[in-house]
Amino acid sequence: MIGAGHNGLVAAAYLARAGLTVEVFERRDVVGGACVTEELWPGVRASPAAYTLSLLRGRIMRELELERHGLRVEVHEPYLFAPQPDGRKVVTWSDRRRTHAQLERDWSRADAAGYADWAERWEEAARRARPLMLEPPDRGRWLEAVGAGILDGSIASELEGIPSPEVRVPFALQGLIGTLAGPEDPGTAFVGFYHELGEATSPPGAWGYARGGMGAVTQALRRAAEAAGARINVSAPVERIAVEDGVARGVVLATGEVRARAVLSNADPLRTSALADGSAPQGWRQAGPVVKVMLLLDELPDFPAWPGPEPWRGAIDIGFTLEDLGSAAHDARAGRLPEPPWIEAACQTAADPTLAPPGRHVLSLFCQSFPADVDADAAADLCVARFSQVCPGLPDRILARLALGPRELEQRFGLTGGHIFHGEMLPGQVLEERPGPRRFGGVEGLYLAGSGAHPGGAVTGAPGYLAARAVVEDLLG
Numbered sequence: 001m002i003g004a005g006h007n008g009l010v011a012a013a014y015l016a017r018a019g020l021t022v023e024v025f026e027r028r029d030v031v032g033g034a035c036v037t038e039e040l041w042p043g044v045r046a047s048p049a050a051y052t053l054s055l056l057r058g059r060i061m062r063e064l065e066l067e068r069h070g071l072r073v074e075v076h077e078p079y080l081f082a083p084q085p086d087g088r089k090v091v092t093w094s095d096r097r098r099t100h101a102q103l104e105r106d107w108s109r110a111d112a113a114g115y116a117d118w119a120e121r122w123e124e125a126a127r128r129a130r131p132l133m134l135e136p137p138d139r140g141r142w143l144e145a146v147g148a149g150i151l152d153g154s155i156a157s158e159l160e161g162i163p164s165p166e167v168r169v170p171f172a173l174q175g176l177i178g179t180l181a182g183p184e185d186p187g188t189a190f191v192g193f194y195h196e197l198g199e200a201t202s203p204p205g206a207w208g209y210a211r212g213g214m215g216a217v218t219q220a221l222r223r224a225a226e227a228a229g230a231r232i233n234v235s236a237p238v239e240r241i242a243v244e245d246g247v248a249r250g251v252v253l254a255t256g257e258v259r260a261r262a263v264l265s266n267a268d269p270l271r272t273s274a275l276a277d278g279s280a281p282q283g284w285r286q287a288g289p290v291v292k293v294m295l296l297l298d299e300l301p302d303f304p305a306w307p308g309p310e311p312w313r314g315a316i317d318i319g320f321t322l323e324d325l326g327s328a329a330h331d332a333r334a335g336r337l338p339e340p341p342w343i344e345a346a347c348q349t350a351a352d353p354t355l356a357p358p359g360r361h362v363l364s365l366f367c368q369s370f371p372a373d374v375d376a377d378a379a380a381d382l383c384v385a386r387f388s389q390v391c392p393g394l395p396d397r398i399l400a401r402l403a404l405g406p407r408e409l410e411q412r413f414g415l416t417g418g419h420i421f422h423g424e425m426l427p428g429q430v431l432e433e434r435p436g437p438r439r440f441g442g443v444e445g446l447y448l449a450g451s452g453a454h455p456g457g458a459v460t461g462a463p464g465y466l467a468a469r470a471v472v473e474d475l476l477g
């Protein structure tokens, strides 16, 4: 296994449980890939890449006994808080009825009803689609489960039944994550819907924090894989895949060659192709549109729209209007800084005291819609200014910051192009259009086990599970 990201660890655990001899080689000195907790400042730990958990498959959590191996997931409430510069706010909760009551109070009866219709329709579709996440891609089955609107349509049209555009915005931006698309673009409904397919929390579909940060997920997976007999080597970059007559025979490290009956790669499709000395999947789009900004704060400032600590405990969405979302995508596609950018923020230290000393907080800004060659510091300045429109006290509370643009994400986590999903999840790159897991790049015995493979990115464990299943079928029958 090349790489010990969460998918690599899931696959390693399943392969070892099937009785195979498994050796994992990770280039970094920590496991986890983009699902990791790191000490960013002395005594302050945070999740510099993925920061919230929902999509990890329930079956994987149960079968690998991740709770016994130390994983605790706590649903965050509110589900989201979207402040407006004029002091209004959209607030939702993991419970649909509570959200309905809140929207009726803060907006209108028609908004609450429009939300409830949409949420019920999507919840029903999500219930049908969840089992498909651990199945090989099958467009026909997905179409039957969720319908063409969700599979191929735009997030804007899915949300049309909610009268106030401001209320649509925080739901709409879920459909744009990891893309340079606007809310009217086809395929954005599926990106949003994918984020509803969670099973790691109760109720399903809610989002939560892994206690201790996202590294708690991959530490638990590491323990599960090792308990099953897998060996995990860190600081062990794979230099190339040994391919002989079109068949993967092992991997080459600085210390020599390791022969294997099957080679799995948790690395992204472009990196895996380069390691196999092959050509990248044709037309594969993996340019990252995300800048992650981590801010160390000396206290939590107030939002005029909702003073006090409560709004800091869930996701905080800064988008304001649908037009803003569209124009950000338009700017970034033209190679410009988005005016304005949109942000999903989170502050796990407001809900989990294990990460930082008292009086210190880490605010994570997941900033979207940037051109791939963006200067991360310029983007961070822009996003702090944008956030300050609804939280004017923020700039004075910042003690330190870390800005990771696509280039820095590539360097730190090995994500080629910095793409958070190993390749965007728009039409042309979903379901059967994602490569793997078998015969990656036409090489027999080479399996793609990372987010570049179906069903795609985020902390799901599904590509790792499907790759392991393919290897077990091929080697053990």
Ligand SMILES: Cc1cc2nc3c(=O)[nH]c(=O)nc-3n(C[C@H](O)[C@H](O)[C@H](O)COP(=O)(O)OP(=O)(O)OC[C@H]3O[C@@H](n4cnc5c(N)ncnc54)[C@H](O)[C@@H]3O)c2cc1C
Pocket (backbone or CB within 6 Å): 002, 003, 004, 005, 006, 007, 008, 025, 026, 027, 028, 031, 032, 033, 034, 035, 048, 049, 050, 051, 052, 053, 054, 055, 236, 237, 238, 239, 266, 267, 268, 271, 275, 290, 292, 366, 409, 413, 414, 415, 419, 420, 421, 422, 449, 450, 451, 452, 456, 457, 458, 459, 460
């Ligand atoms: C900024 C950011 C925010 C995100 N937020 C969320 C979120 O909140 N929730 C969520 O669910 N998802 C989120 N995601 C997406 C999610 O983190 C990723 O899709 C997922 O972690 C990828 O997992 P993976 O195992 O497929 O690959 P990776 O985590 O990329 O793992 C691949 C591993 O392979 C290693 N590797 C690469 N090349 C080699 C080599 N030659 N030799 C040895 N090892 C190698 C890498 O070092 C890495 O450890 C976010 C991602 C980013 C970057």
